[in-house]
Amino acid sequence: MIVAVMAALLVTMVLALARAFVGPGRYNRILAINMFGTKTVLFVAVAGFLFGRPEFLDIGILYALVNFVAVVAVLRLTHYDDDLADDLADDLADDLADEPATDGEDRA
Amino acid sequence: MIVLDIASVVLLAAGALFVVSGGVGLLRFPDFYTRVHAAGITDSAGAGLILLGLLLRTPSWETGVRLLVIMLFLALTGPTASYVLAFAARRDGVPIWREGDPRR
Amino acid sequence: MTVFTLINISLLAILVATALTVSRLRALYEAAMLSALFSLVTACLFVLLDAVDVAFTEAAVGVGISTVLLLGGLALTRSREAVTPRRRRLPGAAVAILAGGTLVYASQDLPAFGSADSPVQRHPLTDTYLHQSQEDIGIPNTVTSVLASYRGLDTLGELLVVFTAGVAVLALLGPLAHPVDARRRDDLDLVDYRVLRVISAMLMPFILLFALYVLFHGDFGPGGGFQAGVIFAAGFVLYGLVFGLDKAQQVVPRVVLWALIPFGLLLYLGVGVVNMLLGGSFLDYDTLSSDPAAGQHLGILLVESAIGITVAAVMTTVFFSFANRRATR
Known part of the structure; x- marks a missing residue:
């Protein structure tokens, strides 16, 4: 039974990872990474x-703690920094026109 | 003892189910705010049930105390993180998904 | 294939995928967050390898402190990576492939996983550390005996590195830096988030208690001075993030922090000097008490506390120095 729970946790980790990779935007990634962190706590247990x-x-307790600190830090230190909308647009532009834009910026 | 074992298996199975369904939800739900629900389920129901299931098969009381501490910690930090994330996203103007909008 | 191997392979796959994504992302905040995730997975691998002390450190430093410091650094600069022109990518790719290839080639020399006749297992010193230490020192966690007693001088060197890093950051960003550069950042607290404030205030005593537990329980289980210091620092950082730097500096004034940085190192050195004065050699804790084992216990406790004090003070100072500056973009 414990093996099955372990398998479930690993599957969930992969799903959360997929969300962290895809995004879009900062908040989806923080959410996915926070969830991944709590899954590692369970994984260790x-x-x-x-x-x-x-x-x-003991390590599980530590993970739960640092995971929370990391999420608070992400929120606090990125909050006022730049506009989320700009960032999203930026991401989109990157995905659409990766290479040509690269060379253009280089010449400029 | 057998009653404890069965109870533990039931709790673990329920927890695993919550965890996986939350993971699927995180991937398939249409926008950030709905995904907070999916992630929240794995932190509260999933983690709580799995840790309870483990608690029923602890070899010693020291292990049980550590499990309880982890449970308390997750029960406090999980919902707080979800709430703060949703609050901050709302303040930063992350749009809310309505029926018929494209997924984002 | 056993369950153990399967879990290891899945974790390795997750690790590789994370590394590739981090290198692909150009939004640096996101990359910093994913590198925290990378540390979590690495720590899980260490747990599976039974290297619990290493897993402890990796989690505390990799997720707790280095994420915070990376984000704090990014908040002061641009948060998007500049685009590398394609021509200049080639040399980088060549170096990466060469270095990776060398490592893969070298890894063939490593003993098989879990092999019983690797040099480490067969060396007589291993037996000494594992069995003799129980009689010499009598501490169940051999890692602590090796770290704080047998190799005490090496650990002193590590502490010196941490100390130097703290002094370097202070010299660049602290009181010695140019006063115009050291302006305050206006808004640094999360006071709008009432739930976060209440929960953090509730958690603070438990975090500090847990740090003390890690410090004093290091003789029996995973943990020790380094880990405890980082947990203390994580607690102060959390407090500073939620309640604002001013409040945090009321609780722990900067001057006290600055004084604590050399204090830990001096305590460590002092233990060694006292050993010499009592007729032993440097860091030979046997001399501290009439019973050698009791002397070892006392010495290890003092040294671990010294490590904890310096590490906590350095980490907290570095964070406060970063967070106190305004972005200069």
């Missing part, structure tokens, strides 16, 4: 039981 080493749980 379940791995401790799977391999009979429950002292792994």
Whole structure:
């Protein structure tokens, strides 16, 4: 049973990773990474039981803590910085015209 | 003992189901705000049930205490992170999806 | 194929995918966040390899502190990577492929995973550390015995590196920097988020308690001075982020932080000097007490606390120095 839970966690990690890669925009990525972080907490806990080493749980507590600090830091330090809409437009422009724009910027 | 084992298996299975369905939701829901719901489910229901399931098969009380601490920590930080994220996104003007809009 | 191998392979695949995505992203905030994710996965791999102390450090430093510092640094500069012209990508690709190829080639010399007759396993010193340390020092976690006692001088060197980094950041961004550059940033708190404030205030005592637990439990399980120092720093950083830097600096004034940076190092050195005065060699804790084992316990405790103090002070100072500046774009 614990193996099945482990498999479920790994599948969820991959799904969250896909969302973190695709985005779009900052908030979707933060959300996905935060979820990935809590899944690693569970991963460590379940791995401790799977391999009979429950002292792994200390590490789980630490992950839960630093994950929260990282999310707060992301929110705080990126919040006032630049406009999200600009960023989204930027991302889009990048995806649409990657290489030609590259050379243009180089000449300029 | 067998009752505990069965209860633990049920809890773990339910938790795994919540976790995977939340993951699928995170990928398939149409916009950021709906995805917060999907991610929130895995942090609260999924994590809570899995940790409870593990709690029923702890070898010693020290392990149980650590599991409870993790549970408390996740129960406090998970919803807070979701709330703060949604709040900040709203303030930054991330648009809300309505029926018929394209996915984003 | 065993479950263990399967889990390892899936984690490795996740790691590779993350690395590729980080190199592809040009939005640097997002890249910094994904590098935190990379650290989390690496830490999971360390957990599976039973390297719990390393996993502890990787998680605390990689996710907690370096993400915060990277984001703090990015907040001061542009947050988008400049475009590299295609012509200049070629040399980079050549170097990357060459270095990667060399590493893959060199990895063939490594002993097989979990091999019982690798040089590390067969060396007599391994046996000494694992068995003799139980009689010499009597601490269950051998990693702590090796780190703080047997290789105490190496650890002192590591602490010196941390100290130097802290002094360097202070020299560039701290009180010695040009006063015009050291302007305050106006808005640095999350006071609008009431829930966050309440929850963070509730969590603070637990975070500090957990840091103390990690510091003093390092003899028995994963943890020790470095990890505890980083957790302390993460707690202060969280406080500063949520309640504003002014409040955080009321709690821990900067001068105190600056004084604590050399204090830890001096405490470490002081333990060594006291050992010499008591007739032993440098960092030979046996002399600290009439019973050698008790002396070792005391010495390790002092040294670990010294490490924790310096690391926490350096990390917190670096963060405050970054966060106190206004972006100069």
